[in-house]
Amino acid sequence: MRGVLALLALLCLAGCDASPVVQFKDASITLPDDSDDLPEGPGRQAVIENCTACHSPSTMLQQPGVPRAKWEATVAKMITLYKAPVDPEAVPAIVDYMVAVQARQSDVPRETAR
Amino acid sequence: MSSQRLTRRALIAGAGGAALAGPVFGQKLIDLGLPGGPSLRPLDPQFPGKGEMIVQRIRPPLLEAPMEVFRTGTITPNNRMFVRWNWPMPTEVSAAKHRVAVGGAVKAPVALTLDEIASAGETVEIVAINQCAGNGRGLSEPRVTGTQWGNGAMGCAKWTGVRLKDVLAKAGVAEGAKRVRFAGLDVPMTDGAPQFIKSIPIDIAMRDDVLVAWAMNDEPLPILHGFPLRIVVPGWFSTYWVKMLSTIEALSGEDESHYVAETYRWPTVAVKPGDKDFPTVPITAMPPRSFITSHADGATVALGKPLTLEGIAMGGDAGLAKVDLVGDGWEIPCTLGPDEHGPYAFRRWSVTLPSVSGDLTQIGTKAANSNGLTQPGELVWNPSGYARSVIERITLRAQ
Helix, strand or coil: CCCCCCCCCECCCCCCCCCCCCCCCCEECCCCCCCCCCCCCCCHHHHHHHCCCCCCCHHHHCCCCCCHHHHHHHHHHHHHCCCCCCCHHHHHHHHHHHHHHHHHCCCCCCCCCC | CHHHHHHHHHHHHCCCCCCCHHHHHCCCEEECCCCCCCCEEECCCCCCCCCCCEEEECCCCEEECCHHHHCCCCCCCHHHCCEECCCCCCCEECCCCCCEEEEECECCCEEECHHHHHCCCCEEEEEEEEECCCCCHHHCCCCCCCCCCCCCCEEEEEEEEEEHHHHHHCCCECCCCCEEEEEECCCCCCCCCCCCCEEEEHHHHCCCCCEEEEEECCEECCHHHCCCCEEECCCECHHHCCCCEEEEEEECCCCCCHHHHCCCEEECCCCCCCCCCCCEEECCECCCEEEECCCCCCCEECCCCCEEEEEEEECCCCCEEEEEEECCCCEEECEECCCCCCCCCCEEEEEEECCCCCCEEEEEEEEEECCCCECCCCCCCCCCCCCCCCCCEEEEEEC
16 A cells, blocks of 8 residues: 555564564763753742753743733643642742743844745 | 853843854854744754754753754754653663553553564664654744744654554554554653653554654664654654653543643634634644755845755655745746655755846745645644644845
8 A cells, every 4th residue: 555655674584583673772861961041030039949940941931922921821831730849929920030031032133024 | 151151141131233142152043033032042052962953942852953954865864853852751771671561452461672572573664754743833923832943843764663553463452442652751750740642543553654663764763862662653743753662552542641632732723812712633644844945044146147946845644746936926846856765755856047037035935745735825823833834935135
């Protein structure tokens, strides 16, 4: 049926134990240190204490500008869905910080014809 | 280290000036052209086994291929293949101790060693494009949240393994099984969070070209790409290509797990930002896509001279049928390069314009596949930015 597929069948003869098709070796990796950082601002400590244990700051910092309600929903999703151990009292500070950081963000505006 | 911090700070604070901080602070940045920004991304730190990659996130890793990777050839080298992990993965895996549990709706559950997997059936090689369902999400307008990829969360490699159906046969799929679900060694950091598990319909699982793969471009899968085994579903987005495969589970009913039932889904009807409660289906087969790789947006071309444009294209879940260069009200057929690797691989295309008579404004390429699916001229917007396939346009200045 899938005649066009470039399938290369390597025949395994009956009782081919002597010549395994692949030899698996252990693997390991040393991941780079997380040098990603958060800009200064009120609430930065709350973000460090509640968010960046699970992921790099870039997860938040690279998002497009969104309203406060979206940040509130995002923090709520981290808590309810992903079970992030976020201190409920820290949530307003986290949201304030992200809203303030995004308001300061003025990346290079790019000229597009659209 | 400190220079990275400085650069990051400059990036966030927005120094304002063009191309900013890169040269000033010594960190290489790349502009992904994401509308409204933030659009700059670092090209470091370097990850083991990887060449220069766009570092979207260090932890868990999200690495994107710069588009220059696609300027030649049709195979993406392992050191330039994009990397995407939803949860952290182990950094050490013992080949001898690794087992793949095959269970669920089966006749006799088994736990297979890597050697048992490799000898479960004949060895199969297939060249197929691995593309994130969210590739190009950062280019969505209106913008949407999620990993802000440019278009480099894709790559084409040769995968070697055995057929999934041969591995399933080791346990014997029970009558009436509806889906087959996969889990890997990457698990949530928090108790009770959903594990990244994914399932495919049984008819897809039984395809001759759906693999349990151990090699990528003739090398063992690197840890970043799912050592020791990953699922390969040619033509489908890589969300189903579960890495570090440790569990295969036949399901007798629907899959209610989070990453199938609640996310990686898109609307079945046209939606706009703010819409709620629309019907959705899982994002599965890839649509055709194409890219101009010979020229960047804004590049200068010679007025009055011939111009050759080149690029890359894919048919998605069917072979590539054609590629047209399109502008405002005109289309020119492109010449396809040889079909080197079958329907699920990249193919190159080229087209020569006899003479450049002026700026080439908002030109792009439109690919069509053998099922008749064609890239749309306007973005089919969806709130998660999945399955971008809109014609990608650039402007060339004639001088």
